[in-house]
Amino acid sequence: MRHSRLFSMALALGLAAATALPALAWPDQPPDFATIAGPGIVGEVKITDASLLASLALGAVEDFGTGPLAAAPKVGEGYVITRYFYGGTFNFARLTYYPAAAGAPGYVYFEDGPQLEGSHTPYDGRWLYVTASGAAALQKILETVVNPAPASAPAQRPVPWTALGWAALLAACAVAAAGALALRRRAPGTNPA
Secondary structure: OOOHHHHHHHHHHHHHHHHHHHHHHHOOOOEEEEEEEEOOOOOOOEEEEHHHHHOOOOOEEEEOOOOOOOOOOOOOOEEEEEEEEEEEEEEEEEEEOOOOOOOOOOOOOOOOOOOOOOOOOOOOOOEEOHHOOOOOOHHHHHHOOOOOOOOOOOOOOOOOOOOHHHHHHHHHHHHHHHHHHHHHHHHOOOOOO
């Protein structure tokens, strides 16, 4: 009896540890995918490129080291970035990124994701600076999704006029002239000369 109770407790602790370890491991991992929406973006764009996702790991964009700002900065329109973990099923947090003037850090407004239950992070509903590497990564992401350069079409070569083309043009002109002459003859008050 005592062995089965110890076994049950050990199994329960093992299961708890097995489920807790992945939760502790993912903050330094990139998200499985992310979405971005904002000015110049039609709808919401899904980001799946591994190098771009690596730059969106927790703490890569938001400057946790400096901590939350004392007051909200004056900003314009922002870009909403949502990061999804655990196979894309867990929305941990939403960042609204506000680029700053050249040479200045940008800002993010941090909101805990709707699936985060219990105690919220200390950053929920707070403003943070963007890290220098985060600003560069976000600029790269924006360059790929805001008004992306259209794919260049192959150069069209002009089609030279062939003898057949000239003959068709002359025939069309002759038909148009004959039609105009026929209309003139039928019009009242004209002389059918």
